[in-house]
Amino acid sequence: MAATLSTVAIDDGDGNPIAGDVRAIDESGAGTGPFRTSLSLIDGASVANALAVSAAGSAKVEGPGTAGTAAGGVLSVQGVASMTPVQVSQATAANLNATVLGTGSAGTAATGVVTIQGIASMTAVQTTTTSAVGTAGAAVPATASYDAGLAATALPTAESSGDLVGNMVDKFGRQVMLVSTLRDLVGTQTTTISNSTSETTIVTAAASVFNDLVMLIISNTSASSNTRIDFRDDTAGTVLFSLQSNGGQPPVGFALPTPIPQTAVNKNWTAQCASAVTDVRIYAVFAKNK
Numbered sequence: 001m002a003a004t005l006s007t008v009a010i011d012d013g014d015g016n017p018i019a020g021d022v023r024a025i026d027e028s029g030a031g032t033g034p035f036r037t038s039l040s041l042i043d044g045a046s047v048a049n050a051l052a053v054s055a056a057g058s059a060k061v062e063g064p065g066t067a068g069t070a071a072g073g074v075l076s077v078q079g080v081a082s083m084t085p086v087q088v089s090q091a092t093a094a095n096l097n098a099t100v101l102g103t104g105s106a107g108t109a110a111t112g113v114v115t116i117q118g119i120a121s122m123t124a125v126q127t128t129t130t131s132a133v134g135t136a137g138a139a140v141p142a143t144a145s146y147d148a149g150l151a152a153t154a155l156p157t158a159e160s161s162g163d164l165v166g167n168m169v170d171k172f173g174r175q176v177m178l179v180s181t182l183r184d185l186v187g188t189q190t191t192t193i194s195n196s197t198s199e200t201t202i203v204t205a206a207a208s209v210f211n212d213l214v215m216l217i218i219s220n221t222s223a224s225s226n227t228r229i230d231f232r233d234d235t236a237g238t239v240l241f242s243l244q245s246n247g248g249q250p251p252v253g254f255a256l257p258t259p260i261p262q263t264a265v266n267k268n269w270t271a272q273c274a275s276a277v278t279d280v281r282i283y284a285v286f287a288k289n290k
Contacts, residue, residue, distance in 0.1 A: 148173060180214055180259060185288040187211065193271065194279040199235065202284050203269035212259035213269060215285035221278050222247035228274040229282075233260075234267040245280060259287050 149167030150156065159165050168176045180186070191202045203211050218229065226246040230239045240260070243252050262269070271282055 149175065152176070179257065181287040181289065186214075187286050187288060189284050189286075191271070191282045191284070192279050193273055193282070195276045197273050197276050199232070199270045199272040201235070201268045202231075202271045202282050203286050205266045205268045206288065207266050208290065210262040210265050210289040211267075211269060211286040212261050212289050213256075213284065213286050214259045215255040215283075216243070216253040217251050217283040218243060218245050218253050219251045219281045220245040220247050220249070221281065223278075224248055225275070225277040227277050227280065229280065230272045230274065232270045232272075233262045234264065235270055237263075237267075237270075245277075247277060253283075255285075259289075261289075265290075 149169035151171050151173070152168050153171065156165075156168065170176065187203075189203050191200060193200050203213070205211070213233075216231075220227065224247045226244065228242050228244050230242045232239055245252055269284065269286070271280075273280060
C-alpha cells in the first residue's frame with residue numbers, strides 16, 4: 001500500500017504565515033499511520049537552509065554561498081567563496097620570499113621583500129652598508145671605514161683606570177708606543193750603602209708584581225777605594241751580575257732598552273759590596289709587571 005502526503009500551513013511566533021509547509025506522510029496510505037513529518041522552510045533569501053540526512057545517518061549543515069575548492073594546503077569552507085592561505089615560497093636557497101594573501105590585489109614577491117595582498121605599496125626599511133672590504137692591491141673603496149686613533153700634538157686629558165679611551169697616534173696616524181711600560185708603572189728607588197759589605201735592598205718587593213730592572217746609576221764617593229758590587233733579584237738569592245765601582249771615577253751603571261726580568265714576584269733586588277768603602281750610592285729604575 002502506497003504512502004500519502006498532505007500539506008499543513010504554519011505560522012511563525014508572531015502569527016505571520018511562513019512561506020513553507022509541514023508535510024505529513026502517512027506511511028500506510030490508509031489514514032491510519034504510522035505518520036512522519038517533514039519540515040521545509042524558505043527564509044526569504046536567495047538560497048535555502050536545509051538539514052540533509054544521509055542514508056547512513058550522517059548530517060551536514062550547509063550555509064549560503066558556493067563551496068570552496070579543496071586543494072593542497074587549502075581549507076575549504078562552504079559559504080565562503082574563496083579563502084587562500086598564507087603562502088611562503090623559497091625562490092632560491094639563499095633568499096626567502098613570502099607573500100601574505102588577503103583581499104585586494106596581490107603584491108609582487110621579490111628577493112628580500114614581503115608583499116601583503118590588499119596593500120598597493122609598502123616600502124621596506126633598508127639599511128645601507130657604510131663600509132666595504134677592499135682587496136689587496138686594489139684602490140680603497142669609497143665606503144671603506146678606517147680603524148684609526150686620535151691624532152695628538154699634546155697629551156689628552158687623563159682618564160681613570162678602566163675607562164674607555166681612544167688610541168693615540170701622531171699627525172700621520174703612527175701609533176704612539178712606549179719603550180718599556182706605562183709611566184704609572186715605572187718606579188724609582190735610591191739607596192746608600194755606607195762602609196758595609198752586607199746585602200742591602202735597592203728595590204723593595206711588591207706583592208704579586210715583578211719589578212723588572214731598567215736602569216742603575218752607581219756612584220762611589222770614596223776618593224780612592226774600589227769595590228765590586230754584586231746584584232741579586234731575591235734576598236740571599238743567586239748573584240745575577242756584578243759591576244766594578246772605582247773611587248774617584250765617574251759613576252757606572254746602565255740603561256737598558258729591554259728590562260732585566262725579575263725571576264719571581266714579591267722579591268727584593270739587592271746589592272752587596274765585596275769590600276767596604278766610604279759609601280756607594282745606587283739609583284734604580286724599575287718597571288712593574290705581571
